[in-house]
Amino acid sequence: MKLPEHAEPLERLWRRVYLAICAGIFAFLVAPVLIIIPLGFNAEPYFSFTHKMLALDPEGYSLRWYALLAKFGMSQPDAPFGIGWLRDMWSNSTWLNAAKNSMVIGVWSTILATTLGTLAALGLVRDEMPCKRIITAILLAPMIIPIVIIATGLFFFYSNPCGIFGFDCGRLTSTYTGLILAHTTLGIPFVVITVKATLTGFDGSLARAAASLGASPTRAFFKVVLPLILPGVVSGALFAFATSFDEVVTVLFIGGPQQITIPRQMWGGLREQVSPAILAAATILIFVSAALLTTVELLRRRSERLRGMAA
Numbered sequence: 001m002k003l004p005e006h007a008e009p010l011e012r013l014w015r016r017v018y019l020a021i022c023a024g025i026f027a028f029l030v031a032p033v034l035i036i037i038p039l040g041f042n043a044e045p046y047f048s049f050t051h052k053m054l055a056l057d058p059e060g061y062s063l064r065w066y067a068l069l070a071k072f073g074m075s076q077p078d079a080p081f082g083i084g085w086l087r088d089m090w091s092n093s094t095w096l097n098a099a100k101n102s103m104v105i106g107v108w109s110t111i112l113a114t115t116l117g118t119l120a121a122l123g124l125v126r127d128e129m130p131c132k133r134i135i136t137a138i139l140l141a142p143m144i145i146p147i148v149i150i151a152t153g154l155f156f157f158y159s160n161p162c163g164i165f166g167f168d169c170g171r172l173t174s175t176y177t178g179l180i181l182a183h184t185t186l187g188i189p190f191v192v193i194t195v196k197a198t199l200t201g202f203d204g205s206l207a208r209a210a211a212s213l214g215a216s217p218t219r220a221f222f223k224v225v226l227p228l229i230l231p232g233v234v235s236g237a238l239f240a241f242a243t244s245f246d247e248v249v250t251v252l253f254i255g256g257p258q259q260i261t262i263p264r265q266m267w268g269g270l271r272e273q274v275s276p277a278i279l280a281a282a283t284i285l286i287f288v289s290a291a292l293l294t295t296v297e298l299l300r301r302r303s304e305r306l307r308g309m310a311a
Contacts, residue, residue: 033286036279036282036283036286037283037286038053038061039276039279040065040066040276040279040280040282040283041061041062041063041065042060042061042062042065042276042279043059043060043061043062043064044060045275045276046276047276047279065275065276065277065279065280066277066280068275068277068280069093069095069096069277069280069281069284070089070093070095070096071089071093072093072094072095072277073092073093073094073095073097074088074089074092074093075088075092076088094260094265095262095265095277095281097260098260098261098262098264098265099262101176101258101259101260101261101262102244102245102261102262102263104176105176105179105180105183105244105259105261106183106241106244106245107241108180109179109180109181109183109184109187109240109241109244110187110237110240110241110244112180112181112184113183113184113187113188113190113191113236113237113240114187114191114233114236114237114240116184116188116191117139117187117188117189117190117191117192117195117236117240118191118195118233118236120135120139120188120192121191121192121195121196121199122195122199124136124192124196125196125199125200125202136192139188139189139192140189140192140193141189142185142186142188142189143189143190147186147247147249147250148249150185150186150250151182151249151250151252151253151254152253154178154182154185154250154253154254155173155253155254158171158172158173158178158182158254159171159173172254173254173256174254174255174256174257174258174259175256175259176259178254178255179250179251179254179255179259182250182254183243183244183247183250186240186243186244186247186250187239187240187241187243187244188240190236190239190240190243191233191236191237191239191240192236193236194232194233194235194236194239195229195232195233195236197232198229198231198232198233199229199232202225202228202229206224206225206228207220207221207224207225210223210224231299231300231302232299234295234299235296235299235300238292238295238296238299239296241292242289242292245261245262245263245285245288246263246285246289247261247263248261248263248264248266248267251263251264252264252267262281262285265281266278266281266282
């Protein structure tokens with residue numbers, strides 16, 4: 001927003017100071033993330049900039065750590081590239097298997113969190129819903145309670161559910177089901193917040209008009225309500241997926257040797273085998289997160305246009 005031409009010198013000075021403060025805060029938040037990207041192309045096995053990198057010498061940069069992400073764990077990494085090499089990578093590559101686990105757990109937990117969170121938000125915006133504040137506080141609790149406490153509780157809850165409920169429902173630790181349910185718990189609050197915010201500006205008369213024309217509640221929801229709140233639903237789903245894809249504490253508590261995700265693989269690499277390949281993996285995650293945030297912003301603008309809040 002530009003200052004008016006009649007702005008006083010003090011106002012113009014404050015604007016410059018304000019912009020400088022904002023730029024400083026932005027640099028403070030973004031610099032630690034952006035510095036990882038060039039370090040992932042380091043030709044040397046160091047976590048710092050070399051003299052060649054600082055001099056912009058091409059020999060100081062390499063893709064060796066990105067290649068290591070694909071080859072690490074393969075039975076024959078030096079074999080000629082071909083179908084056999086690709087099969088070996090798909091089956092045995094440690095980082096690729098971690099990525100597959102992250103995708104499977106993230107997708108299924110996102111589906112569950114989006115479904116349950118949307119249903120909860122639809123109920124919370126209704127005037128006749130009792131105890132809305134208490135229910136909202138319970139649903140948003142996973143965002144407030146420290147994650148280590150949640151992970152500890154889930155671990156003991158999943159390890160021995162028989163003593164709590166009095167019947168044998170099996171152990172959920174070291175299983176994909178347990179991790180999916182745990183990540184669903186962490187993703188539901190984000191879906192509830194985004195969908196509820198979208199429903200706040202929703203015109204309820206549209207659903208009533210559909211009902212007056214003979215549409216059933218289910219048909220009115222899928223034909224009228226859902227298309228208008230879809231940007232909020234998808235935004236909540238993206239936040240839930242990002243939360244699952246980035247989560248490491250619950251994986252450490254609940255996951256087993258077969259449920260190693262990318263964050264857990266990075267955590268183990270920092271503790272056991274320090275390698276710039278971790279920075280290469282982090283760079284990929286940065287671009288994935290940037291793509292998700294860009295999608296969320298595009299959906300937000302689309303939602304504003306659908307609701308007549310923007311041109």
